[in-house]
Amino acid sequence: MNALEVNNVTKIFPDGTKALNNVSFQIKRGEGVVLLGHNGSGKSTMFKNIAGFERPSDGNIFINNKEITRLGKSKFKPIRKKLGMVFQNFHLIYNLSVFQNVLFGRMGYYRNFLSVTTPFASAENRERAMACLERVGLAHLAGRRADQLSGGQQQRVAIARMLMQDPEIILADEPIASLDPKAGREVMELLWEIVEEKSWTVLCILHQTDIALEFGERLIGLNKGKVVLDGSKETVSKQDLSNLYYDDPLQVNHS
């Protein structure tokens, strides 16, 4: 079964910029896919359309076989609960504790956000939040303010928050772009370990082609809003990936 289906999606912004041009791909449940392409090739626009932050101008998107292309906010809410997101800049609430940030991962399950704040959270959610922090190796820092952590630790907190959410499909937008090579590799290893444990489906934007080849089961490349590469890691070469960063790469489709 497909976790994600993107069918002939085009996105034209009001100023006329065509960021996505007839993009199609399907991702099976449990598949780990890396999305690559140079700056401005349309990767973030693709994510925003999948996450429901923006709407395609044309085409359709299905999550777990349900069409989400033009769903209203309230109908999209239960679907978003199943979408875990990791961002380059972590998106933590920096003046709050690590523990509180992780508790917020459960927000999509309640009508009132107070239910996931430290004074009101249930014992079950507190225990769960601590277990998530333990899984990422940060239980000892639960009480520390999020802005007093290193970048690598902040991304681990974001991963713990995602564990708390208990999603099925992960959208990771350059999760290691703000980290040094060592911390970046550690975060990728942790993220992929958890993804495998949980059998999550992943679509991960990366700029580091070596890391992409190492972690991605399958690689999809965008150029000027079009899919120009789609193949398993066994069939995609380093050369295919570096060609992606030229203006007019050859179309490569290894299926």
Ligand SMILES: Nc1ncnc2c1ncn2[C@@H]1O[C@H](COP(=O)(O)OP(=O)(O)OP(=O)(O)O)[C@@H](O)[C@H]1O
């Ligand atoms: N809101 C917007 N209005 C107009 N054009 C936009 C808007 N958002 C993005 N674009 C344009 O759409 C194109 C694709 O942008 P997008 O951010 O998706 O690229 P990207 O591949 O994610 O780039 P990067 O690697 O730099 O994050 C670019 O030409 C960008 O300028």
